[in-house]
Amino acid sequence: MDGLLLNTEDIYTLSLNEILATYGKGPLTWDVKIHLQGLPGEEAGQKVIDTYDLPISYEEYNRLNHDIQARMWGQCKFLPGAVELIKYLNSEKIPIALCTSSAKIKYQLKTKHLQENFQLFDTIVTGDDPRIPKGRGKPFPNIWQLGLKELIEKFGTAIEPQECLVFEDGIPGVKSGLAFGANVIWVPHPGAYEYLGDTKMLLGNNGELLKSLELLNKSKYGL
Incomplete structure (x- = not known):
């Protein structure tokens, strides 16, 4: 679904960059993002925390992610075809x-x-x-x-x-x-x-x- 049917990969990038910027990190680049696609949420989140050395737990990361993405999901739309x-x-x-x-x-x-x-x-x-x-x-x-x-x-x-x-x-x-x-x-x-x-x-x-x-x-x- 994500990135195949819907434009959510772009939304994920925007929301993740907002979290990274909070800690003076980022932006997310495709050499990192390529390894996040398709992974279950907790696994992908922990990979972000480890890659960017974020000083937060997965639970805190997930809460921030949820709050930011909640503002954005209404922008989801189907990709061409x-x-x-x-x-x-x-x-x-x-x-x-x-x-x-x-x-x-x-x-x-x-x-x-x-x-x-x-x-x-x-x-x-x-x-x-x-x-x-x-x-x-x-x-x-x-x-x-x-x-x-x-x-x-x-x-x-x-x-x-x-x-x-x-x-x-x-x-x-x-x-x-x-x-x-x-x-x-x-x-x-x-x-x-x-x-x-x-x-x-x-x-x-x-x-x-x-x-x-x-x-x-x-x-x-x-x-």
Whole structure:
């Protein structure tokens, strides 16, 4: 969801820079941010604290983050091609799951003004789902496995991971999608390209890199 469907990566940067500035640190740069994408909230927050040597606990960091972001979530909007893809998959009755590292409360705050389109997902799994063992967020595949399990239960049909497409923007998410066994459509933030490394080696023959969801060739994947 974050950075793939919604512009929340930019909002995260703004809110985090506000915290960093309070302690005379920052600004957040993409060489650091690239390692935060897709991580569960506590893991990402602790990485920020450690990277910038912030004199606060994770609990204090989380409180500041929550207060600042609460002012900004109303600015969330869909990125180019996202709504069109969601509507298309729904209209074609292709099972779709949203598997986001965001905790449930953050998912709700980000999407409450966008529910008309988020209601088109067949199931939604958030990063704090108790069925995901602690420490098994992305880049581990557990969240995708849980999303697929719920789709299978809803539709009553067998679906194998290799029949799935995982859409991601960050490296931890790409790694988790590949570990899950799916083909991965990787749509990075424009600011991330310089720090992606060898994308062809990471993806292998199991996906592709796109600059926008608008550029997805659906027929290539039988959609």
